[in-house]
Amino acid sequence: MAEKQIQCIYGTRDILPGESPIWRRLETAARNVFQRAAYCEIRTPVFENTVLFVKGTGENTDIVQKEMYTFPSGEDATVTLRPEGTPPVVRAFIQHDLHKKQGFWKLYYMGAMFRRERPQKGRQRQFHQIGAEAIGSPSPLLDAEVIGIAASILSEFGLAEFKIKVNCIGCPACRPAFRDALRSFFAARKDSLCDDCKSRMDRNVLRLLDCKNRACKTIADEAPKVADHLCAGCAAHYASTRSGLDILGVEWMESPRLVRGLDYYTRTVFEITHEALGARDAVCGGGRYDNLVEELGGPPLPSVGFAIGAEATLLAWEELNKGTPSPPEQEIEVYVAALNDEARSFCFRVVSELRRKDISADLDYEGRSLKAQMRSANRLNAAFTAVVGETELQNGTVNLKQMSTGDSAQVPVAELADRIRESQLKGAGI
Numbered sequence: 001m002a003e004k005q006i007q008c009i010y011g012t013r014d015i016l017p018g019e020s021p022i023w024r025r026l027e028t029a030a031r032n033v034f035q036r037a038a039y040c041e042i043r044t045p046v047f048e049n050t051v052l053f054v055k056g057t058g059e060n061t062d063i064v065q066k067e068m069y070t071f072p073s074g075e076d077a078t079v080t081l082r083p084e085g086t087p088p089v090v091r092a093f094i095q096h097d098l099h100k101k102q103g104f105w106k107l108y109y110m111g112a113m114f115r116r117e118r119p120q121k122g123r124q125r126q127f128h129q130i131g132a133e134a135i136g137s138p139s140p141l142l143d144a145e146v147i148g149i150a151a152s153i154l155s156e157f158g159l160a161e162f163k164i165k166v167n168c169i170g171c172p173a174c175r176p177a178f179r180d181a182l183r184s185f186f187a188a189r190k191d192s193l194c195d196d197c198k199s200r201m202d203r204n205v206l207r208l209l210d211c212k213n214r215a216c217k218t219i220a221d222e223a224p225k226v227a228d229h230l231c232a233g234c235a236a237h238y239a240s241t242r243s244g245l246d247i248l249g250v251e252w253m254e255s256p257r258l259v260r261g262l263d264y265y266t267r268t269v270f271e272i273t274h275e276a277l278g279a280r281d282a283v284c285g286g287g288r289y290d291n292l293v294e295e296l297g298g299p300p301l302p303s304v305g306f307a308i309g310a311e312a313t314l315l316a317w318e319e320l321n322k323g324t325p326s327p328p329e330q331e332i333e334v335y336v337a338a339l340n341d342e343a344r345s346f347c348f349r350v351v352s353e354l355r356r357k358d359i360s361a362d363l364d365y366e367g368r369s370l371k372a373q374m375r376s377a378n379r380l381n382a383a384f385t386a387v388v389g390e391t392e393l394q395n396g397t398v399n400l401k402q403m404s405t406g407d408s409a410q411v412p413v414a415e416l417a418d419r420i421r422e423s424q425l426k427g428a429g430i
């Protein structure tokens with residue numbers, strides 16, 4: 001019996017040639033936006049010591065409790081595939097003493113993350129995030145900048161109609177009192193809560209505010225508001241963040257029940273959502289984490305960051321742009337075609353010379369007919385074709401044809417690159 005064909009792992013997927021241009025468009029938009037705002041790229045390993053996420057992401061989070069891929073490594077150590085980007089960036093920051101080189105850093109990263117979740121549309125076990133971490137400043141204007149950058153990446157990529165939701169969840173000074181208020185509010189209504197919420201009540205009561213369960217939502221609507229429990233420092237910070245956002249001119253809304261699922265957030269939290277995604281509608285999440293660097297063994301450095309989910313962003317874009325052809329995988333300037341087998345190595349030489357002169361070019365490697373080669377030229381959106389037959393071989397020329405005008409001419413190979421550049425510059429025929 002034939003063996004079963006090996007498949008990719010459940011919850012992972014291949015990004016095939018037809019899909020990669022839209023990924024590149026998102027990544028390019030991100031790099032451009034980061035570049036303009038002076039963020040530096042940082043790349044960290046995909047696996048780390050497990051303790052980094054237990055301490056950093058937080059022991060009581062869903063991620064650490066049930067979603068991590070953890071493997072034994074050596075005696076009694078374990079390693080974990082990174083479920084999020086912030087703890088590794090902070091770990092690298094501390095390990096390499098970046099704060100000693102300069103006090104304030106703006107960093108960004110892109111890469112694969114791993115969580116053992118139930119796979120569904122737009123949500124994979126290996127997924128991709130584009131994130132920023134601005135480390136070393138308490139300025140509320142920085143909160144606004146970071147939110148503005150996330151929004152700029154999405155707009156520049158081409159996603160429309162997203163919503164920016166912002167909240168302030170307080171600090172270690174004012175949050176305990178708010179937690180107590182929530183706990184007694186929910187304890188009185190415990191019987192009506194979902195099982196998740198019942199078990200989260202002691203370890204992470206803030207999460208009850210953003211439970212998706214309908215009954216929980218109705219109860220949470222009546223719950224104490226964080227705004228009524230902020231200390232003076234948090235209230236002032238929140239006010240300045242809001243006016244920073246107004247200066248940026250981004251559209252945003254206050255979302256008093258937004259808490260995010262991570263332990264390390266202080267003060268500002270935000271989320272960018274998209275209606276096209278249904279119930280789990282976040283394309284980006286982030287916030288301020290003023291204590292994380294210190295908690296992971298570094299100096300006290302207030303920080304703020306975000307992560308955009310690439311899969312969710314692309315899914316929202318697809319839902320909005322149904323029927324729009326995706327960008328072509330490859331486009332070239334010249335397709336060099338052979339009329340007979342003798343011309344093939346000549347074509348190979350022409351192509352390599354064009355490429356050396358920074359002109360994109362391709363040829364046939366399957367020994368196909370001229371007609372089939374012209375189909376390839378069309379598929380590649382070639383602006384020119386250069387056909388080589390017996391005459392051209394003898395004269396050291398090609399028959400160059402500009403596809404948009406239909407113009408054609410015999411051109412010596414030595415002049416080919418210049419002729420192509422010239423006609424592109426003039427925007428005229430050959």
Ligand SMILES: [Zn+2]
Nearest residue numbers: 171174231234
């Ligand atoms: Zn506070």
Ligand SMILES: [Zn+2]
Nearest residue numbers: 194197211216
């Ligand atoms: Zn619930």
